[in-house]
Amino acid sequence: MINSTRRWLRRNQTNFAVGLGVLGAAYLAGQYALSKIAEARQRMSEDRVAKENLRRRFQQNQEDCTITVLALLPTATENVLEAWPVEHITQDLQQKKAERLGRSAGTLDASSAVPSSGPSSATDDDGRSLASFQSGSYVHTSQMAASDSVTGEAAPPRPARSKAQLWNDLKITSITRAFTLLYTLSLLTLLTRIQLNLLGRRNYLASVVSMASHSPQDPTIGLENLDDDGVEQTYGNDFETNRKFLTFSWWLLHRGWREVTDKVEIAVKTVFGPLNPREDLPLEKLSALILEVRRKVEGATADERRSHKWLPYLLPPRNQEELVLRESGMLKSPSKSQPTAIPSPPSSPTAESPCSSSSSTAPLRRLLDETADLIDSPPFTQILTLLLDTTFSHLTDHEIRTDAYRLPDPGHMPRVQEIPDLDANLAKAKLAAILAVVTKQAHAIGNGVPNKYAQAIEGVKELEAFAAVIYSSQFEFEALGDARTELAKEPTGRTEAVGGKEGAGVMGAATDMFENVWGKVTGS
Incomplete structure (x- = not known):
């Protein structure tokens, strides 16, 4: 029995070897497939x-x-309200009304006669118009007089x-004043x-570079701000550069709005100048x-609106950039030998500029140049037109209506109710009440x-799409170009990490995500 078993094993030993080899290969292939599936799942999870x-x-x-907008807006509002003192004019009208009533009362006492109805009706009409204006004003003339008495400051004399x-x-x-604030x-x-x-994008890229350089095996993007041996400085993500860059909103808040209000004033005088405050205006005509005012300010045609340059209202010319930094407190002791503009990146490390150092000048210059390019781009004008449509529509179709x-x-x-639209075409209001x-x-x-x-501006979907395009623009250029250039000198393998599969995969995921954001926001 034993001998026969041995002979059977010797006859079939080749078949046993082949079978074991097949089973081993199948096991290895299965393990390899399972590892690839697990790796793909992990990669999908990390990408998500x-x-x-x-x-x-x-x-x-x-x-x-x-x-930030709500925090900065009161500064511009204070400047605009000071430049256009509507309440002072209302106070003058109130004084003239009081003087006219006083003279009328004195005439009645002296003559003991009954006044005619003509002047009385005209006076009553003026009184109703002024009363309507005062009741709608935010600051009453009585409040202005009270504030003057409290502060003890005499109001400057106004011409008669x-x-x-x-x-x-x-x-x-x-x-x-109202239109200037809408534009501002x-x-x-x-x-x-x-x-x-722009700063958010650079902050994100800095975190990607730090993540890729620290652990190529873990491409998860964290929300924390990682600071790694100058990687933050590479992208201009240092605190000082960010402060200086954000400071340039000072130009619009203190200078740019004046350019806006000059154009608005000319357009308002042309369009509303011939109208009488007692005139009845239908809502459609208003x-x-x-x-028509907007057409004179922004442009009457699409080509005129595209060619209109908004950059002078938002950013200073280069010879005024030092002024902005100084007025905002970023430059405490300007040197006479320094240039009056933030120059392009210096060719030598000893070159100086209005910024604190040449290392911070280059990223600040780049941020300002990219901001200027975005302001001059056609999408900026398109989004601005949508924002102005929304704000002017809210003023006319909601508040004034x-x-x-x-x-x-x-x-x-209710949507089924169409009669108020017919009433809107027939309704009229005096210009004084509208004012x-x-x-x-x-x-x-x-x-x-x-x-x-x-809040109405926040409802404009295209604004978020515009922000998404800014946030995702130049991802690959900055990550794979600048990082390779700036970090190639360091023997830490950072360049390979950023330019390798991990960095490129993260960049591709970010770009794909924001392309999807653009499609979802715009509905395309």
């Missing part, structure tokens, strides 16, 4: 975490933009003007989005007049809590 972290960074950045001149000044001043809010929103998204024309707010009406609403809304635009105009 990276995209989610990037999306969270982006959304947080947009919330920071909104908070007739009643007609005062009403005309009131008309131009109130409309110009829209421009400040776009400028802040550009600034913070909308047409406002649109409900307060001056006494019509229901279209946003709160009262416009005066009140000027304060709501600049200091409203909550700010309905800023």
Whole structure:
């Protein structure tokens, strides 16, 4: 029995060897396939975490933009309100009304006669117009007088003007002030989005470089700010550069709005100048007049709007950049030997500039140049037009419609109800009543809590898409170009990590994510 078993094993030993080899190969192939599946799952999980972290960074950045705009807007509002003192004109009209009533009362006492009905009706009409304006004003003349008495400061003497001149000044001043604030809010929103998204992108890229250089096996993008031996400095993500870059919003808040208000004033005088404050205006005609003002400011055609340059309103010329840094407190002791502009990256390490050092000048110069390019780009004008459409529509179709024309707010009406639209075409309101609403809304635009105009801007989907494009632009150029150039000298393997599969994979994931964001936001 044993001998027969041995003979059978010897006859089939080849078959046993082949079978064992097949089983071993199948086992190894299975283990290899399982390891590849596990690796793919891990890579998909890490990619999903990276995209989610990037999306969270982006959304947080947009919330920071909104908070920053609301924090900076009161500065511009204070300057605009000071430049266009509507309340002072209202006070002059109030004084003229009181003097006229006093003279009328004195005449009655002296003659004991009954006055005629003609002048009385005219006086009553003026009184109702002024009362309507005062009731809609944000700051009453009595409050202004009280504030002057509290501060003890005498109001500067104002030249004597007739009643007609005062009403005309009131008309131009109130409309110009409100429109200037709408333009300033829209421009400040776009400028802040550009600034913070550029810095957010560079902060993200710095974290990618740090992550790839620390652990190529773990490409997860963290939200923490990683500082690694100058990697932050490579992308201009140092605190001093960021502060100087954000400081350039000072130009719009203190200088640029003046350029805006000059253009708005000329357009308002041309369009609204011939109108009488007692004139009845249909809502449709008012909308047409406002649109005509916008055409004169922004351009009447699409080509004119595209060719309009908004850069001088938002950023200073190079010979004024040092002034901005000095006025904002970033340059405490400017040297006479220093140039008056932030130069291009210096060719030698000993070159000096208005910035603290040549190392910080290059990234700041690059940020300013990229900001200027974005402002001059066609998408900027398109998004700005959408923001202005939204803010002017809110002023006309919501605030003026409900307060001056006494019509229901279209946003709160049932969709099946079409009769109010017919009533809107027939409804009329005196220009004086409209001016009262416009005066009140000027304060709501600049200091409203909550700010309905800023909320309306947040509802513009294209604004978030524009921010997503800024945030995702030049990812591969900055990560694979700048990082390789700046870090090639260091023998730490960082360049290989950034330019290798890990860095390129993260960059590709980020770019794909923001392409998807653009499609979702715009609906394309």
